Amino acid sequence: MFKRNMGTVDRAIRAVVGLVLISLVFLGPQTAWGWIGVIPLATAAMGFCPAYSPLGLSTCKRHASTN
Template sequence: MLKKNVGQIDRLIRVVVGLALLACFFIYPDAGYRWLFLIGIVPLATGLMGNCALYSVFGISTCPMKK
């Protein structure tokens, strides 16, 4: 299993942004740039899983450390 490296506030922000972008995909059906809103899948997935690949690469973690 992947180690969690995304904290609660970060996860909430990612889920909200991801859902907003995906909602725009359906709100603007005639827009030529509509497919760009599908990028919302990435923050939504990382927010739901609690793991960000870029955070792992750069050694970043917004999870509180357990002592």
């Protein structure tokens, strides 16, 4: 499985953007381009962004060890 690299706020924003884009398929201009919203919705659900990996980015909070 993938190592999570997205924090809660990042995931929430992506989910909202994805849902808004998908809603454009049924409302508004009603074009198929709204299906591009599946990508941010899927990355939000997985908690992993493939574009972040090669760039070494992560919005996930690091948990402090309790040793």
